[in-house]
Amino acid sequence: MTSSASITVDRAAVVAPVHRRLFGAFVEHGGRGVHTGLYEPGHPTATEDGFRGDVLELVRELGVTTVRYPGGNFVSGYRWEDGIGPRERRPRRRELAWHATETNEIGIDEFARWARLAGSEIMLAVNLGTRDILEALDLLEYVNGAPGTTLADRRAANGSPDPYGIRTWCLGNELDGQWQLGYMTADDYGKLAARTAQAMNAAEPGLELIACGSSWTGMATFGEWERVVLEHAYDHVSHISCHAYYFEQDGDLGSFLASSLDMEHFIRTTAATADHVKAKLRKTKTIGISFDEWNVWYQGRPPTESEAPDAARIKAGEWPVAPRQLEDVYSVADAVVVGSLLITLLRNADRVEFANLAQLVNVIAPIMTEPGGPAWRQTTFFPFSLTARLATGVVLAPRIRTGEYDSARGAAPLVDAAVTFDEAAGSAAIFLVNRGMTGSQTVTIDVTSLGLTAVAQALTLHDDDMYAKNTLADQTRVGLTKNDSAAFTDGVVTVELPPVSWTALTLT
Numbered sequence: 001m002t003s004s005a006s007i008t009v010d011r012a013a014v015v016a017p018v019h020r021r022l023f024g025a026f027v028e029h030g031g032r033g034v035h036t037g038l039y040e041p042g043h044p045t046a047t048e049d050g051f052r053g054d055v056l057e058l059v060r061e062l063g064v065t066t067v068r069y070p071g072g073n074f075v076s077g078y079r080w081e082d083g084i085g086p087r088e089r090r091p092r093r094r095e096l097a098w099h100a101t102e103t104n105e106i107g108i109d110e111f112a113r114w115a116r117l118a119g120s121e122i123m124l125a126v127n128l129g130t131r132d133i134l135e136a137l138d139l140l141e142y143v144n145g146a147p148g149t150t151l152a153d154r155r156a157a158n159g160s161p162d163p164y165g166i167r168t169w170c171l172g173n174e175l176d177g178q179w180q181l182g183y184m185t186a187d188d189y190g191k192l193a194a195r196t197a198q199a200m201n202a203a204e205p206g207l208e209l210i211a212c213g214s215s216w217t218g219m220a221t222f223g224e225w226e227r228v229v230l231e232h233a234y235d236h237v238s239h240i241s242c243h244a245y246y247f248e249q250d251g252d253l254g255s256f257l258a259s260s261l262d263m264e265h266f267i268r269t270t271a272a273t274a275d276h277v278k279a280k281l282r283k284t285k286t287i288g289i290s291f292d293e294w295n296v297w298y299q300g301r302p303p304t305e306s307e308a309p310d311a312a313r314i315k316a317g318e319w320p321v322a323p324r325q326l327e328d329v330y331s332v333a334d335a336v337v338v339g340s341l342l343i344t345l346l347r348n349a350d351r352v353e354f355a356n357l358a359q360l361v362n363v364i365a366p367i368m369t370e371p372g373g374p375a376w377r378q379t380t381f382f383p384f385s386l387t388a389r390l391a392t393g394v395v396l397a398p399r400i401r402t403g404e405y406d407s408a409r410g411a412a413p414l415v416d417a418a419v420t421f422d423e424a425a426g427s428a429a430i431f432l433v434n435r436g437m438t439g440s441q442t443v444t445i446d447v448t449s450l451g452l453t454a455v456a457q458a459l460t461l462h463d464d465d466m467y468a469k470n471t472l473a474d475q476t477r478v479g480l481t482k483n484d485s486a487a488f489t490d491g492v493v494t495v496e497l498p499p500v501s502w503t504a505l506t507l508t
């Protein structure tokens with residue numbers, strides 16, 4: 001069954017510029033994110049630093065602009081000094097967040113070299129769970145200090161005379177959550193974040209400092225946490241974070257496909273709370289949002305066949321190095337959700353300035369690797385890479401008329417869309433999702449106001465088997481296909497969207 005939707009695009013309805021840093025990702029020391037992910041000396045494609053060349057190529061193709069590092073839960077137990085200097089002297093430690101042995105072979109200097117090769121900027125997180133202001137200041141001096149102080153000179157002696165110039169910093173990670181080492185109350189965290197940010201600003205004005213917001217909208221403290229933290233830290237920070245992971249629960253595909261309704265609610269509620277504090281404190285500055293972790297993640301699922309041996313070792317009390325953990329294998333439906341979350345992030349670009357797909361390689365990631373073997377694209381790779389490449393210029397707010405269906409997240413529009421317009425390049429991109437589980441949607445898009453005349457490219461992610469996946473055995477089972485239905489007549493684009501699909505159109 002086919003039904004229809006219509007969209008009107010108005011070039012004057014500008015939301016915000018497309019922030020390049022909406023296309024960030026996240027690398028955490030955990031599972032095989034780093035070891036045999038980014039880093040595998042001896043791999044046939046390894047660089048002289050031991051980074052996997054095949055992964056670097058895929059990261060560049062993915063179009064990742066920013067990479068958050070080194071955690072995540074990991075950062076709350078991390079001593080950054082462990083990861084610098086001669087490798088043979090670096091400590092091996094028990095890593096409590098993921099129950100593994102951290103070898104510290106990779107630290108900030110190696111990661112900065114990797115990020116340069118990947119063409120990505122670093123968003124660095126400091127440990128405010130089990131450490132304090134001074135360690136954050138030391139790390140800041142080590143990475144950004146001009147030669148002439150002990151810590152900056154140590155960086156130079158470790159091979160990097162030029163400061164890294166890292167501008168964007170996370171003040172801890174998920175400190176509202178009881179799973180976090182050193183978790184605390186909003187009052188305690190707000191004071192610590194304020195004092196840490198004040199000190200970091202004194203060392204280096206102009207940093208972008210992100211306070212921890214809520215770990216997800218289901219936290220009992222959601223809303224109140226943001227208010228209390230910002231009442232303490234408003235003057236000292238520039239952004240507050242949101243984190244969210246979604247998965248299909250109990251076979252309720254409709255509610256899963258509507259995940260972006262929760263993301264939208266998260267963003268608008270966080271923005272409203274920040275604005276409440278702004279009014280209350282009589283401030284003029286507006287706090288931005290860093291959606292610094294988001295993805296599909298099947299939390300709590302039993303270990304897969306390849307994860308099982310490591311899970312058993314951890315259960316037996318061992319501390320393996322780089323165990324297989326969180327190696328979710330994504331389906332077409334998962335990728336459609338990722339595409340629709342990107343649509344929501346773009347449409348909220350008036351407030352969301354950073355966003356990081358969590359994570360990057362092997363651990364709930366768009367890129368998978370096999371030790372000594374290949375690297376391949378998961379289904380979720382495709383909507384991310386295409387959005388990162390095509391979304392340029394400004395974000396426009398489209399007017400969408402579509403049917404709805406009931407979901408556990410409320411009434412879910414069948415069709416959702418985001419539009420970007422690049423006047424200088426004479427092009428626009430339209431990203432569309434069809435959440436309908438059985439029927440196609442014929443969508444007409446009135447783009448008269450853009451003054452464009454042709455559909456240059458139309459690509460769709462869809463499969464008759466919406467649970468199809470790319471795996472080691474079949475690495476290219478799922479990909480993008482040309483959507484031949486796309487047509488342009490008299491300022492109106494028409495396109496057919498198959499059920500459970502994501503589509504990107506380029507207009508010129």
Ligand code: AHR
Pocket residue numbers: 028071072073074173174243293358359
């Ligand atoms: O990305 C996996 C984990 O999810 C991160 O370590 C943590 O911040 C979040 O709970």
